[in-house]
Amino acid sequence: MITYSFIFLAVLAVATALGLVISKNTVNSALFLVLNMVSLSGVYLLLQAQFLAIIQILVYAGAIMVLFLFVIMLLNIDEEESLFNKFRIKYFVAFLLGVGIFAQLIYSIGSFSDTLPVVSAQMAEAGxxxxxxxxxxxxxxxxxxxxxxxxxxxxxxxxxxxxxxxxxxxxxxx
Amino acid sequence: MQLLLNICIYLPLVGIAGILVARNDKATKWISLLATSATFLLSLPLLFNFDIAASGTAQYLTETAPLIGGMDIKYLIGLDGLSLLLFMLTTLMGPIVILSSWDSIKKHLAGYYSMLLLLQTASMGVFASLDLIVFYVFFELSLIPMYFLIGIWGGKNRIHATVKFFIYTLVGSLIMLVGLIYLGYDAGSVMEGVSFSTDWRFLSGTEYTIGLVEQTYLFAAFALAFCIKVPLFPFHTWLPYAHTEAPTAGSVVLAAIMLKMGTYGLLRVCLPVFPNAFAAFAPYMAALAVIGIIYGALVAMVQKDVKKLVAYSSVSHLGFVVLGLFAVNVIGVQGALIQMVNHGLSTGALFLIVGMIYDRRHTRMIEDFGGIAKVVPIFAVMFMIATLASIGLPGLNGFIGEFLILNGAFNSSVIPQNAFAVFAALGVILAAVYMLWMYQRVMFGPLKHKVNEKLQDLNAREIGILVPLIIFMVWIGIRPVDFTRYSEAQVNELIEQSQQKRIAVQQAAHKEELPGWASTLYDVTNELASKSQNK
Amino acid sequence: MNYLFDLNAFLPGVIAGVAGLIALLIDSYKNDHDGIYGLTVVSLIAALGLSIIDMFGPVGEAWSGMITYGGVSAFGNTVVLLGALFCVLISREYLKAIEHEFGEVYAMVLIATSGMLALASANNLIMIFVGLETMSICLYVLAGLIKEHKIGAEAALKYFLLGAFSTGFLLYGMALLYGATGSLSIPEIAQNASSNLLFIAGAGLLLVGFFFKVSAVPFHMWTPDVYQGTPTTLTAYMATASKSATFVALILIVSKMLPAETAEWSEVLEVIAIITMILGNIIALVQDNIKRMLAYSSIAHAGYLLVGLAAGTPEGYSAVLFYLLAYTIMNVGAFGIVAYYERQQGLDFTDVNNYAGLGFKRPIMGVMLSIFLFSLAGIPPLVGFFGKYLVFAAAINADMIALAVIGVLASAASVYYYLRPMVYMYFREPHKDVPFVQAGITFKGTLIVLTILTIYFGVAFGGLHDLLASYYSGDWVTHLTGN
Amino acid sequence: MISIDWYLALSAILFCIGIVGVLIRKNAIVIFMCVELMLNAVNLSLVSFSSHYGNVDGQILVFFSLAIAAAEAVVGLAIIIAIFRNNFSVDITQINLLRW
The missing domain is CATH 1.20.5 (Single alpha-helices involved in coiled-coils or other helix-helix interfaces)
Known part of the structure; x- marks a missing residue:
């Protein structure tokens, strides 16, 4: 059950993150981010971090993102004519950086895996x-x-x- | 007496404070004259009380406790045979440069005289300091006032000249700083109780030696800084600019005192601390010195501007000093020492004379003069004496220095070819050619320009400036022993010690352990060591 | 937990923070700038006095291991507070002149200072994060103070976006360190440190975050823009106090938390130091705007500071601490005089061409600027020289001669651009007759005090150096070089 | 049972998407949102490590990071409003008054 929930939430989180980056409409971007935060909050619940799961929604999705949306509406900048930076070289750099850092991180994290359970027994109280x-x-x-x-x-x-x-x-x- | 030395060094700073308080152009001049004259008078007891028999050791020592815990960096000043005469030369030039700018400087007087006074303090500090960090501090400090002197009160191209001067000398001395720090830690590793030492007495002593490879690097770092300051041949390009653009007083101080810091540094630091590298590089350095002598003379010959001519003659003359130092024997080093003083006196006088004529005519081109000897007879006489002294006419000071240097170069065991001395002697002849030719074109012949008919002869102030210099020129020329005796014991000891150190390092070194390039160095110094042992 | 003891251990920070809140309170009810200014100065002086006393006092941990007091932290606090105090003293007149004097400015400075003090005393990654962000967020606001001008708003935006971006890296680094060691406390992380990739990646990302904040190349892009767009006296605050606090935290991290066994941290720092020194100095050569020039010079100075850090010896750390004090004194001075000239002429007066002939018009200011610039260039006998001297000496003693030589050559190149304002001030004729306003007594007095300090610490550096060296004596173990 | 690596991998993916977004987008608000995404990704890492160790410290850091993100958002959006007043745009490619 936890596995399926995680897969669902993870896919949702990655999809919304991508949506945030490539969406043309700023309001949509913001809404994607809200959805992303909600899905992360679900992941927190899987990890037994109840308090954080709640304030993630309250503070992030509830307060910060509302502020974002408010500003977007205020400035009336919902549509962009051209989406991305013109500098092609910057794409290349961004791509390299992204891939590089990602590979490095996955590599570092991969070495971490050990026999401990994901959620330790003390977590029931700690969260x-x-x-x-x-x-x-x-x-x-x-x-x-x-x-x-x-x-x-x-x-x-x-x-x-x-x-x-x-x-x-x-x-x-x- | 220690106190007196300190007072001498810092009295000009009191003068600056006085100038800042007075805020009055006339008072400014008098205060600075007073400060420098008092410095000169106060420095006389230092000369008279100097114990010639003990000139091998530093006298009037002021030594504080280490300034930094665990590191032997201290405020250590004193005079010994190497520095006494140069110190005296500096104090003597003090009032002279102040008087020389009495009428010719018209703007920003307070700044001008403060800078001269600051320069005075820095120069005295360089010659008196026996801790190398303190030496470095004064060495660098002297750049600041000279930078402003050239930049504010200089000629048309002053900005270019002063920035070039500043950056050239600074680059050299920063590299020296790295060497100095390395040297300090190396010495600290030998010395007990401290991790760092730049006490010259320890560094130059026989109990401290440096390995061959380190010596080479360190010598390169130090010699670069000093050679830029001297300036030795390929590093000389800043000098003509700086000299030509500087105001008269700036040129005088630059020629008489600041260039000496370079040669003095070679003698003070490089010779006793890196004896092997010093000897091994001697032929190359001597070659550069000889090239400088000839090159300076040839370039001087074609100059149209009198001041530039004198500037290039400086390059030539300082080549002699460097040649004398790298002969690494008593005669050569003694000659170099006395030649430093000589050059200060005669080139200083020449720059003063050029300044005086420039004040009158606002030109320094040779072609603008001619035949003025009849109009300004006193001037002509003074100019003649200075010119002859600069050429090295027997009976005047220049001869003594050049003679000793050439003698030293001929007898040197480290400079293998006598050709160096022969070519250097050629430089003496060339000097006579360009100086006399210049003098003849300026002074003799028909009076070409009408303006020159109304030239004023020297006034009392100007005569007063030049007379002391001329007295010393003659005095050194006739009785050089009055001056050389101050440094004799010290130079003997220095050469003796450096030879001992050289042999000790040589014996400690093992050829197999050295990198490829250093093994040739090993051979050279080995040969030299055996030569000097045989003697 | 003993609250009185804890309060006492962080008293300078508490004073600054509480004063900041009171200032906000006063500002919202009464537009009393004199009162707020007075409160700011008094509280900073009180905090400064306390932290100077702490410098000689005992060393220990407080707030359940959140912070350390005494020793390095106390010295860091002193430097930060000195920077803050001097900047506030010169700010009043300048801000009034450019018509941007608000009560909030002083409150922001106080609260940012409190964050810096937390940062400089941090003993836990959470304190580092919180201190750093408190400082940064207040500085974003200060950078955007002249928001009516494009230049000010842009500075704030650039600073903010890049700052937030770097915060991401910093925080990720902390997360990975936490993952690798199971703790956020610096001593515990050091105990559990291992050379597994997670730890190395975490420490690397943390260092990247710090490199952003201290504007080391290649993370320096924001610096010149932000320095140019911020009101000059606040730029001085940004350049000195925040850099000092960040560097002290960096020293704490590098010296306490990153054992040499885990990776070649020293070499990483060395490489960054080299490119920072070279690039900072070279780009500064072509700057015509004096504030941008000072910005690139501050990048270069970050490089010199990293040299001392890369040496990784107790000597190197104490040299960096000395350098921070030197840098603070001379940089606040230089910016102060730039602010003075700018105040006369308006915001676009920072082009070096405008300095033509000013040296003789305002002789005292000219002389002081020259002294500060010479000190920045490292000419003896000024404080900047001994800072550089100590840093390079540490590198040479750690057998990093190449690093020292590169540093020395880079600093030789720097002389050229430090001389430029002087060339204009003294060697050129003034463009036009500009009326000059007399500087106020506090403003002038502050700059004179800074000048005196620049010379004083250049000559009498011994006692301070010995004090700093004593922080690293005894059972101090340095991790970086593993000896 | 899924291992902790998966949580960390998810966090790394989100972090990198955030980085790429910051670098390629030109709308200041979207860039800022991408920064928020990065912070969120880090929070996920912290929470999973915290759960792994059964240690509350990581969650405390998340709590502080949330609070700071809120403070940052307030100031950041204010700055964005200020720049919009000047430029009538939040396009960072048009913010080019200051150049090296």
Missing amino acids: TVEAIGDVLYTKYSLPFHIIAMLLTAAVNGALLVAQHKTKPLTEEND
Whole structure:
């Protein structure tokens, strides 16, 4: 059962990823990406990472991609006249890089296979919200705080960059 | 006394501070004159108190603890027989160059005099430092003021000239830096308690030797830097540009002091630290020196610009110095040392004279003059003496240096062919030809140009600048021993030590272990070693 | 877990971060730039003071092994904070002049600084990732500050896209390292390291991510564009503080995490160092825009820094640390003066032709720029020379003479373009009469302090060098060369 | 039973598709989405390693990567809006003011 689910999700993920890259319509690209994320979330469930599976949908598909779609609509850039870069040499480089990195990665990963099961026995507890929350607020509290600060800063920074008009300057000059 | 040496070196910097505070053109001149004159006066006790009997060891030493933990890099300065005269020459030229630019520099005075003063400090530092890293720092520091002196107050092509000068010399010295670091670690591996040492006293001593192959590489790295600075024949192309475009004071300092840094470096570092490579390369270096002598003379002969002519004569004269050094015997090295001073005095004087006439006529072309000896008699006399000194007329300083060098080259055990000395002697004759010809075309004959009739003769300031130089020219010419005695013991010891080291390295080396190209080197130095043992 | 202890161990970062949040808060209620500026300066000075004290203090881990304090980390923090403080001090006047002074700018600088401090103290890959991204995201915003101009928006976009792209590699590297060793903590990874392909690929991808961030060739494409499009004083911040933080993290990774037995890391670094030095210096030769010139020069400096890293000896690491301080001081100075000249004339004033004759018009600024440029070129007795000296000495002592020779020759070539602004400033006549505004006292004072530091550390380098060397003494084991 | 290699291979494939997409597309938004795809692929790797070891650290890194992706998206889209205001296009081949 797990095998069939994995095959289905994997095929779906690769197909949507390809769809994202070659789709002419930007909105379609975004929707392909949403579908890709949903299928990855399914894979996470197979791997017993329940918490991540949920926030993958909530944060990625639910929030980030909505933002993307919002911007695409706002800028009204759904159709592209010519899809890809004109530089042929760049295709070649991209192809080489892609194949090269892919081969390297598969080769590296291939050496990893061993007798351990895919999902270790401890995973049943490790993937829960409780387990993650436990370390997040103790061991990883410092990066967690920094992330909180970063999100605040990012929102303010985005406002700074996207504001249409510059704010009025302070009047006093020295 | 140690304190006095330090004061001498850094007093010009105080002058710069004074200039920056004063912000007044007139005060600027006087402050810089005061600073350099005080430096000169303060340096006199260093000369009088110098212990000639002990000239083999450095005196007035200032030695700090190592600046970096575990590495023997320290602020180590002092004077010994090799550096004393050049140091004195530097302090003497200080007030002279300041006075020489008294009226001729009209823009950005504060910058100009600050640069001259900075240059003064850097030059004194080069000659006084006995730690090679400190030496390197001063060596490089001297580039900055000269760069600006040529670039801002120079002639028409000044930008090209100054950038070329800067980059040429910098490339050389950066390669030297790599060699220097390697040398330091090599010395550190022998020395106890430190991992790095650039103390000259240790490096030149007999207890420290370097293998043949390393010596060759290191010698190449150091010699390249110094030969560019000298400049030896194929590396000389920056010199005529820099000399011609520089303002008078710049040319004087360049000729009298900065070029000496190259030959001084060869003597200070290459000879005692890499004796085998020094001896093995001697024939080639001597050949380049002789080519430089002849080439410089021939090119000087066809120059139309007096300043360029003097610049090429420098190439020729410094060829003599290099020839003397690579004779690697006491006479040759003594001759080279005294010739360094001579060249500083006579070429310095010639550049000053060219500057004086340029101030009056704003041209340096030979064809623009002719027959002015009658109009400016004092000038003619001064010019004559400087010219004759430069040629090497017996009784004047140039003769002593060239005589000793040629003598050394004839008797050298490392330069096999006497042909070198013969060709070098030809250079002396050529020098007489081009210098006298130039003098005759400028000074004698009919007065071709009407403008020249109204030429002013030298004023008191200008005479005051030239007279000390001329006194020394005559003094060295008549009683050279007054000067050579300062370095005699040191040079003897240096040659002796380097010979011992050479033999020690030779005996330690095994031909079979050397790479192919180095085995010929082995043969050459072996031959030399046996020769010097037989003597 | 002792919170007070942990808080104390990361106090500089906490101060910077909290100050950044307070600045955001003030900015959203009250447009009080003086207050925000004051807060920024005071908090940076406080953090700087604390991290200087930490430099001499004990070394250890805190926040359950997330960060290390003291030693290398404290020195890294000091350099970052110095860069940040000086940049903030010169920013006010400049930003006012180009009419882009917002409260958020200071907040971004503070929060980015906090991220850099986390990065420079990281002891866990998660801290590296979080610190690096906090820094980068704030810098994307700063790069896009002049978004009304095409040049600013483009700079931000290029920086952002390439930065995000490189983040992908970095993160993949971390994932593979995690897969190979089962841990994200740097010491544990070092313990479990093996020479299997997964580990090597992971470390390689991680290094690629870092090479992007420190703009090593061939991952440097974004640098000149971003440096040109960012407001100059913030470029200085980007070029110095962020590079220092990233390099300190790189030192931590290379020295602690990558044992020589696993692969020839030293050779990888050597190759990258060589091409970075050569390409950076050569392309800089043809630049007419002084900011682009400084950008390529910063690429070249990344190459020199990699030389020290490639040497892989304690000596090399301490040399890199010294170089980072030197680089920060002289680069902030150089950018500061470029900002000063630019402030007078507007944003397109960075072409080197415009510098004709300025050296005598503004003598003090001219002299200071010359000093900074000479120092960047590595002329003694300025701090840049001793930085280079130490780096090359480390390489020579590690028997990498070819590397040192190439580096030295590349730096000889660099002299040509460092001389160019001086050629224009001093050797050419000015184009037209341009009215000059007097620089404010803080601005001038900051630059004078930087000049003094440039000379001071060039002469009195001994104590600092010994301190840095002491971080690597004792039971310090270097993995890179395996000795 | 499928081995962990398959999960990792899927991750590698997605990562490479992302890289190729970044390199060949010229719409800045699509490029950015391809970057997101790359990050997602990495997350998959991390989760599978985490499951393999039964160790929660990998999932924590995924959590942080999600949060950072969100922050990056906010800033990145703001930058894209800014560039659109200037160029009326998000085509990166038209963004060529700055060249070496």
